[in-house]
Every structure is written in C-alpha cells, then in structure tokens.
Amino acid sequence: MKPTILAIESSCDETSAAIIKNGKVVNNIIATQSVHKKYGGVVPELASRAHQQNIVPVVKTAMDDAGVNMGDLNAIAFTRGPGLLGALLVGTSFAKSMAMGLNIPLIEVNHMQAHILAHFIDDPKPRFPFLCLTVSGGHTQIVLVNDFLEMEVIGETQDDAVGEAFDKCAKLLEFPYPGGPLIDKYAKEGNPKAYEFPDTEMQGLNFSFSGIKTAFLYFLRDNKAKDPDFVKKNVNDICASLQYSLVKMLMQKLKRASNETGIKEIAIAGGVSANSGLRAELTSLANEKRWNVYIPDFQYCTDNAGMIAMAAHYKYLTGHFSPLDVSPEARMKI
Ligand code: KG4
Ligand code: ZN
Numbered sequence: 461m462k463p464t465i466l467a468i469e470s471s472c473d474e475t476s477a478a479i480i481k482n483g484k485v486v487n488n489i490i491a492t493q494s495v496h497k498k499y500g501g502v503v504p505e506l507a508s509r510a511h512q513q514n515i516v517p518v519v520k521t522a523m524d525d526a527g528v529n530m531g532d533l534n535a536i537a538f539t540r541g542p543g544l545l546g547a548l549l550v551g552t553s554f555a556k557s558m559a560m561g562l563n564i565p566l567i568e569v570n571h572m573q574a575h576i577l578a579h580f581i582d583d584p585k586p587r588f589p590f591l592c593l594t595v596s597g598g599h600t601q602i603v604l605v606n607d608f609l610e611m612e613v614i615g616e617t618q619d620d621a622v623g624e625a626f627d628k629c630a631k632l633l634e635f636p637y638p639g640g641p642l643i644d645k646y647a648k649e650g651n652p653k654a655y656e657f658p659d660t661e662m663q664g665l666n667f668s669f670s671g672i673k674t675a676f677l678y679f680l681r682d683n684k685a686k687d688p689d690f691v692k693k694n695v696n697d698i699c700a701s702l703q704y705s706l707v708k709m710l711m712q713k714l715k716r717a718s719n720e721t722g723i724k725e726i727a728i729a730g731g732v733s734a735n736s737g738l739r740a741e742l743t744s745l746a747n748e749k750r751w752n753v754y755i756p757d758f759q760y761c762t763d764n765a766g767m768i769a770m771a772a773h774y775k776y777l778t779g780h781f782s783p784l785d786v787s788p789e790a791r792m793k794i
Contacts, residue, residue: 463534463776466558468519468771470551471543472597473502474762477522480550480769485581486526488759488766491518493505493682497717500637502625515554522765530562536774541792548788556784559792568782569771571763572794575729576605577774578760578767586725586754593714593767594728595738596763597623597638600667600710602717603794605727608774611794614721615665615713623732625669629676629702633691643699644735650700652722652737655679657705665713665720672705709738711741718751727754731762 462482469476476490493512496502523529537792538555541548558565576592579585586592592603600622602615620628623640630639657679660671691698718724728742739755746753760766775781 463773464528464532465535465567465769465772465776466519466523466528466533467537467539467553467569467765467772468515469486469510469539469571469763469765469768470515470547471539471541472547472763473489473507473510474764475511475518476763476765476768477519478769479522479526479528480773481526483773485766485769488521488764489518489522489525490759490764496753497636500631502544502637504546506545506551507544511547511550512709512737515550517687519554521656521742533562533564535559535565535567535772535776535781536562536767537567537569537775539571539574539768540786541789542571543788545788545790548790551575551790552786556786560784562719564778566784566786567772567775567780568786569768570773570792570794571768572601573609573611574771576603576611576727577608577771578729578756578764579727579754580608581760581766581770584754586727586752587721587729590725590727590754591714591717591721591723592727592729593710593733594730595622595710595728597627597730599619599730601794602665602713604721604723609778609780613794614717615667617667617669618662618728619668619670620673622667622669623730625673625706626732628673632677632680633695633698640732640735643703644737646696646699647703647737650696650698652700652704654694654697655701657702659705659709660662665717667709667713669706669709672709676702703735707735708740710738711745715745718749724749724751725754726751729756729761734761
C-alpha cells in the first residue's frame with residue numbers, strides 16, 4: 461500500500477497543509493497569521509476567521525505543488541485536538557467535507573502525537589523506546605514513546621507551558637507576540653549568569669512554570685523602580701538569564717527521566733525546541749551522558765501539517781480511520 465494523503469493543521473494560529481506520498485512528506489505549506497501580533501497573544505475568534513480565509517489557498521498550493529489531483533488522494537487527515545476549538549473546527553469541517561465528497565477515509569490526528577512523529581519525516585530517526593520532551597506554547601510533557609502510536613506521558617506541567625512562560629515574560633519586556641524567539645535572539649548576546657530566577661520544586665517528572673513568571677514580574681518591577689532604563693540597558697543579560705533558568709528546569713527533569721527509565725534515545729519536539737539555548741544544552745548533555753539526541757528540522761518544530769501527514773501515514777497503514785461525525789476536541793490526551 462502506497463498511500464497519498466492530504467493533511468491539514470489548524471489547531472492554533474498556523475493554517476497548514478501537506479501532502480505525503482508513500483511515507484515521504486512532499487511539502488509543508490504554512491500560512492502564519494500575523495493578525496495576533498498587536499494583541500500580545502492568539503485571539504481565538506480571529507484565528508478561526510483567518511483559518512477560514514487561508515484554508516482553501518493553502519490546500520490548493522499543497523496539492524498543486526505536489527502535482528496531486530483530487531483523484532490521487534487515498535485519505536484526508538486533520539488535527540482533531542488539542543487546540544483552540546474554533547480553530548480546530550475549520551480544519552475538521554474542511555477535512556470531513558473533502559473525505560465525504562471524494563468518498564475516501566478520514567484520519568484524525570492528535571496534535572501532540574504528531575509533534576513527536578515529526579521525528580520520522582527525515583533522518584536520523586529515533587529508535588523505540590525513546591523519550592520525547594514536547595515543549596510548545598500549550599504543552600510541556602515528557603513522553604515515553606514505545607511505538608509510532610503507543611505513547612505515555614510520564615511527566616507534564618501542572619500549570620503554564622514553557623512556551624507560555626517564554627511568551628508571558630516576553631510580554632512583560634514589551635516584546636510583540638510570540639516573544640519566545642525574541643528572548644532567544646537577545647539571549648545569544650547576553651550573560652546567562654547575570655541574574656538568578658528561582659525554580660519551583662515539583663514532584664517526580666512534573667514541571668511548574670507559573671512561579672518563575674511571577675518572580676520575573678517582580679524582578680522587573682523592582683529594578684525598573686531603581687532605574688527606568690533597566691530593561692533597555694540590560695536586555696541581553698535579562699533574556700540570557702531567563703532562558704538559562706527555563707532551559708535548566710527542562711533539563712533537570714529530562715535527565716531524571718533518562719536515569720529512571722534507562723533510556724538514552726532522547727528527542728525534543730514542539731515550538732520551543734527551536735530555542736538555541738535548549739538545543740545547545742541538549743547537545744552538550746548528549747556528549748556528557750552519551751545520549752543519542754534527535755532535534756527536528758526547524759520547519760517541523762513549530763506547528764505544521766507535515767507532522768500531521770506523518771502521523772496520518774502510520775494511522776492509514778494500521779487502519780485507524782475516523783467516522784464522518786467526528787468532532788474536534790480542545791483538550792485531547794495523547
Ligand atoms: O508548537 P508551537 O508552534 O505551537 C503550539 O502548539 O503551542 O509552539 C509555539 C511556541 C510559542 O510559545 C513560541 O514563543 C515558542 O514556541 N517558540 C520559542 C522559540 N521559537 C518558538 N520559544 C523560545 N525560543 C524560540 N526560538
Ligand atoms: Zn504545536
């Protein structure tokens with residue numbers, strides 16, 4: 461069986477479509493929504509409307525670019541959740557209508573599973589079982605991956621996601637949304653030991669990022685009271701120190717997960733895996749701990765339909781299809 465599948469991603473603020481042919485992701489078309497920038501975060505209603513505007517041109521571009529006609533498709537895949545309900549509804553309804561119109565199978569994909577399966581798009585691919593640190597704007601999880609579709613969350617955040625912590629702290633620095641990449645940019649020029657931020661002790665393999673966000677708020681308030689230009693003068697050091705603390709919290713739990721499970725195949729996934737501090741730390745730990753580390757190509761770190769297509773391929777091969785009355789789920793577990 462050599463399926464050709466169209467995959468659609470619309471869980472947050474990227475409208476994306478990809479074609480996968482016989483397990484090879486042919487393309488990965490992404491329309492990013494700039495409308496949210498001035499609001500300092502994703503506005504769900506605006507995201508939903510932008511998906512409606514983008515979805516037809518994005519799907520058409522993916523199909524034309526791959527030289528695929530409607531009749532060539534064997535299945536339509538879509539992100540069922542987790543994500544913003546109104547945003548998910550657009551991709552879900554579109555995928556359902558196409559599958560119904562073409563009378564071909566419909567495949568629902570879990571967005572978090574897909575972030576992990578992005579590792580199977582290109583070489584080198586991790587070997588099972590492996591651990592995946594999934595870090596995005598909505599999630600922070602350590603997942604034990606036993607097989608393509610057999611995964612178990614062994615640790616996760618009890619409050620904010622690490623991407624959310626990056627973005628909220630960036631907002632306090634008056635950076636536009638999403639501020640994570642900007643913190644990364646300034647951090648490259650700064651001293652990571654310039655300031656210290658407390659980390660919250662959490663049980664087992666769980667995380668908490670709300671404490672550091674509050675500490676950062678008071679840190680800025682107190683320093684700005686002494687010197688109104690504090691941020692302007694020290695932005696590189698502030699970003700480097702904040703990033704260092706966030707990455708340290710992630711690495712502590714990842715090391716613990718590896719020790720407890722004895723697994724040395726380590727992957728990272730999700731938008732925050734684009735962070736250069738995290739990548740550098742992981743590469744140095746790989747040497748120190750003799751881990752095999754897997755970091756996806758940049759375009760497959762943030763939200764994209766290529767990863768949905770990869771997940772759909774494995775679901776197609778194992779006959780995991782969805783009924784046409786399937787509805788999106790904002791809070792969907794792995
Ligand atoms: O996976 P993703 O695209 O969307 C969600 O499913 O949430 O992740 C987006 C998150 C945002 O919080 C963004 O600030 C963060 O990933 N991000 C980064 C970097 N690039 C993206 N955070 C830190 N450093 C980066 N270079
Ligand atoms: Zn995501």
